[in-house]
Amino acid sequence: MTEVWITGLGAVSALGQGADALADALLAGRSGVSAQPGSEEHALRPYAAAAVTVPLAPGMPPAQRNLYDRHGLLALEAAAEAWAQSGLPATAPDPDRAAVAWGTGLGGSTSMEVSYTQMFTARPPRVHPYTVVRVMANSAASHLAMRHQLRAAQLAVSNACASSAQAIGEALWLLRNGRADMALVGGSESMLHIGSALGWQAMGVMAPLDAEHPEQSCRPFDDARKGLVLGEGAAALVIETAAHARARGATPLAVLAGYGHSVDAVHLSRPDAAGQARAMTAALRDAGLAPADIGYINAHGTATEVGDAVEAESIGAVFGTRAVPVSATKALHGHLIGAGGALELVATVQALRRQTLPPSAHVRTSQLSEQVDLVTGEARSAKIRAAMSNSFAFGGSNVALITTLA
Incomplete structure (x- = not known):
C-alpha cells in the first residue's frame, strides 16, 4: 500500500x-474561549465562544478581499503555513498531479447573514454582488486551488462536524489510488454570528456562559458538562506520497x-456507539494496526451530556x-464544526511528535473516567x-483518522 506522509501543518484558531501556538496552548491548558455579547x-x-483575534490577510487589496468570506480568509492563513513548512514552491511543480480537499460545515454563513441583514434593512x-461566490461551500477550496495551482482534483466536503476529517481521509485514498502525488487538505469555519448562535441555543446543545x-x-467528559462552545x-x-516527498x-x-x-443511519442528531465503533475499527483496519497499537485518542468530545x-x-x-x-481539546479551542476534524488532527500530530498528550481541560469530576x-x-x-483523531457529526457520519511516527 502506498505510504502517505504529512509534510506540512498549519492552523489558526482562538x-x-x-x-505550534495551537500545541503550546493545548499542553498549557490555556483557553481561547471568552464571553460574547448577546442581542x-x-x-x-x-x-x-472561541473567536480568532489575529488579523487575516492584512495586506490583501480590497478588490481581492471582496471575493472572500471570513472562512476563506481563515483557510488562506492555515494553508500558507502548511505549504511553507512543506518546502514546496509557491505553486505546485506538477499541477496536474496536485489536489485540494477541503471541508466546511456551513461555508460562507457569515456572508449569508450579512446578505439577509442588507435585504431586510437596506x-x-x-x-453584495459577490455573495454567491462567498457563500458556496467550495469557495475556500477554489481559492486554494487557484493560489497553488492544484488541478488534479478538488474535493469540497460539507458533512457537518465530520467535514474536514472526511476530506482528509478521501484525499488519502485519492493519493493511494494514484490520482495525485500530493494534496493540500484541511478545513475552515466561521459562524460566530447572531443567526448561528441563535440556532445552537435553540437546539439546547450550547453550553451556558459561565459568568x-x-x-x-466547555467541560468535555466532566460530570457537570452542559454543552459545546x-x-x-x-x-x-x-x-504526499512517500515517493513524491x-x-x-x-x-x-x-x-x-x-x-x-x-454512517449511523439511526438518528439525525443523537450519536450511535455502534456506528462510531465501526469508524474506529475501519481506520485500524485501513492502517493495518491493532487497538493496542494506538497510544492516544483525540476524542470528538463536544461536552454534551449524551455525546460524551x-x-x-x-x-x-x-x-x-x-x-x-x-482527551478532548474542544474545551480550549471550541467546536469548529466542519473544520474541527482538521484542527484536531493537527493537534494529534503535534502530540505524537512531541510525545506529550494534551489534557482535557476543566474536568473536576468524571464518572466517564471509569470507562476511558x-x-x-x-x-x-x-x-x-x-x-487516532475522532470526528462525529450530526446526520450520523463518523470519521476516525490515524497518524503514526514516520
Missing part, C-alpha cells in the same frame, strides 16, 4: 496563529496511516476499558507510535 433585539443570550434592498469563568464554559478557525496539512528531499512530520468512515457518554462507550467497545489515553483513561490536569508524557 489559541493563536500557527500549529436583546434578537433574543440572543450572551454566550461563550432601502432599497441590496446584497465567573467564561473560559471554562462554538469556535472558528482553520487547519491545513500537506500530504522523497524525490524532492522533503522530511515527513508523520504518516497519515488510516481512515475509517461509517456515547463516545466513551464506543471507545471502550473498540479498545477496552481505560486501555488508551483520551482520561488525561486531566497536566499534560502527560508518553511514548507512542500511533494516535
